[in-house]
Amino acid sequence: xxxxxxxxxxxxxxxxxxxxxxxxxxxxxxxxxxxxxxxxxxxxxxxxxxxxxxxxxxxxxxxxxxxxxxxxxxxxxxxxxxxxxxxxxxxxxxxxxxxxxxxxxxxxxxxxxxxxxxxxxxxxxxxxxxxxxxxxxxxxxxxxxxxxxxxxxxxxxxxxxxxxxxxxxxxxxxxxxxxxxxxxxxxxxxxxxxxxxxxxxxxxxxxxxxxxxxxxxxxxxxxxxxxxxxxxxxxxxxxxxxxxxxxxxxxxxxxxxxxxxxxxxxxxxxxxxxxxxxxxxxxxxxxxxxxxxxxxxxxxxxxxxxxxxxxxxxxxxxxxxxxxxxxxxxxxxxxxxxxxxxxxxxxxxxxxxxxxxxxxxxxxxxxxxxxxxxxxxxxxxxxxxxxxxxxxxxxxxxxxxxxxxxxxxxxxxxxxxxxxxxxxxxxxxxxxxxxxxxxxxxxxxxxxxx
Numbered sequence: 001x002x003x004x005x006x007x008x009x010x011x012x013x014x015x016x017x018x019x020x021x022x023x024x025x026x027x028x029x030x031x032x033x034x035x036x037x038x039x040x041x042x043x044x045x046x047x048x049x050x051x052x053x054x055x056x057x058x059x060x061x062x063x064x065x066x067x068x069x070x071x072x073x074x075x076x077x078x079x080x081x082x083x084x085x086x087x088x089x090x091x092x093x094x095x096x097x098x099x100x101x102x103x104x105x106x107x108x109x110x111x112x113x114x115x116x117x118x119x120x121x122x123x124x125x126x127x128x129x130x131x132x133x134x135x136x137x138x139x140x141x142x143x144x145x146x147x148x149x150x151x152x153x154x155x156x157x158x159x160x161x162x163x164x165x166x167x168x169x170x171x172x173x174x175x176x177x178x179x180x181x182x183x184x185x186x187x188x189x190x191x192x193x194x195x196x197x198x199x200x201x202x203x204x205x206x207x208x209x210x211x212x213x214x215x216x217x218x219x220x221x222x223x224x225x226x227x228x229x230x231x232x233x234x235x236x237x238x239x240x241x242x243x244x245x246x247x248x249x250x251x252x253x254x255x256x257x258x259x260x261x262x263x264x265x266x267x268x269x270x271x272x273x274x275x276x277x278x279x280x281x282x283x284x285x286x287x288x289x290x291x292x293x294x295x296x297x298x299x300x301x302x303x304x305x306x307x308x309x310x311x312x313x314x315x316x317x318x319x320x321x322x323x324x325x326x327x328x329x330x331x332x333x334x335x336x337x338x339x340x341x342x343x344x345x346x347x348x349x350x351x352x353x354x355x356x357x358x359x360x361x362x363x364x365x366x367x368x369x370x371x372x373x374x375x376x377x378x379x380x381x382x383x384x385x386x387x388x389x390x391x392x393x394x395x396x397x398x399x400x401x402x403x404x405x406x407x408x409x410x411x412x413x414x415x416x417x418x419x420x421x422x423x424x425x426x427x428x429x430x431x432x433x434x435x436x437x438x439x440x441x442x443x444x445x446x447x448x449x450x
Contacts, residue, residue, distance in 0.1 A: 010045055010051075011037055014045075018033045156310050156313060157309065157345075159348075159351075161347075162348045165347040166352050166355045169301055172359065176355070176360075177215065178215060178216075180214070181303055181352055182213040182289055183213055183349065184303070184304055184312060184316065185308065185414070186209050187206065187250045188203060189234065190242050191249060191311065205231040207250065208228050209229055209319070210225065211289065212225070212408075212415065216356075216422065219429075220412065220416065229274060229319070230276035232276070234254070248404070250397070250405045251264075252264075253268070254274075256273070270395075278322035278326055279322075279341075281323070282341060283341075285316075286341075299344060301344070301347040313346045317343070320341065320344075323341055352418065353418055353421055356422055356426070357376075376421060379421040392406075392408070392436070393408060
């Protein structure tokens with residue numbers, strides 16, 4: 001195959017000359033005149049070499065222009081963050097300086113912003129009135145509404161931290177048997193699951209929170225704390241994902257005005273509400289887990305199944321931030337027992353099960369067999385089996401069909417899974433406090449549980 005066009009050399013100059021003489025194309029000439037080239041003497045070849053040098057010297061190299069830079073049209077979320085950043089750096093003494101004197105907004109969007117259209121644009125004359133945690137109060141000329149933008153760096157408990165917390169909270173076999181293990185679960189506004197994990201950005205803001213517990217002497221607690229939570233205004237563009245999560249997972253409304261289906265209507269007609277008193281809810285959780293207001297280090301870890309810990313932890317941390325924001329706004333209130341609002345620590349129930357096995361083996365002359373981590377994983381993989389008939393769920397979720405996620409049912413089921421795994425090792429009794437019998441749990445009724 002003839003070589004591609006390249007810089008001139010002695011052979012290419014010879015081929016160019018013979019092609020002009022014979023009328024043959026340059027491409028064909030590279031092959032046809034190869035034999036003639038070999039027969040030429042060195043002096044003739046040297047003359048062609050000089051011609052190539054002269055041609056190279058006379059050639060002017062024109063640089064290629066840089067590729068055109070595409071200007072991306074800013075999205076709605078880009079504009080929100082731009083307004084947030086621009087107004088957030090506004091100090092009391094004046095506006096912060098901008099390096100550029102030109103308005104980066106494309107002319108077409110700039111005309112839209114300044115137009116006198118009767119349709120209110122989402123970003124028309126926005127300014128940040130307040131920022132605290134992950135809630136930004138956006139102001140427009142005639143309305144104020146909160147937009148939840150999570151600027152905080154929420155860290156997730158690592159496997160090592162979880163194991164260390166369980167080891168320190170339950171240091172010996174007696175503590176494993178006698179101390180309460182607090183199981184909690186949350187239903188988030190938007191959850192990513194299955195094949196949708198790569199397409200949906202989960203929003204770890206709770207709609208439903210449950211805290212219950214168990215110990216290996218008395219079994220699952222009869223009491224529990226259960227609340228439906230108002231998530232506030234969602235980010236623009238997330239409503240479709242919230243609708244899909246509600247329809248496929250929990251059927252709960254995500255705003256006080258949500259009457260989009262029969263389940264949402266039934267929720268409000270039954271007298272239930274989405275509670276936005278986050279400070280009161282967090283105080284109730286502290287009271288439920290036995291916080292005495294003196295030593296936050298004595299708080300027992302909040303435990304969840306490992307697969308759900310990131311979501312559950314994120315939801316409870318969101319509630320903590322909202323409670324701190326409300327406390328800052330309102331100040332201490334007589335109706336709230338605690339005002340210091342310590343943060344919880346988090347651990348996995350799998351780590352508790354592993355530590356319980358290890359503590360038992362240390363006190364037995366002959367360690368029990370069959371309690372490996374693989375056996376524990378197999379036991380915890382049955383999550384969801386106990387709630388097939390909805391009998392562990394809250395009143396609302398027992399009344400709706402095709403529900404896949406109830407925080408009360410999940411928190412209870414976690415307790416039964418751990419006790420089922422440790423039943424033979426710790427000789428747990430075979431009654432409804434330790435083993436799920438299939439019917440409604442404890443004294444649940446059709447009355448309001450909250």
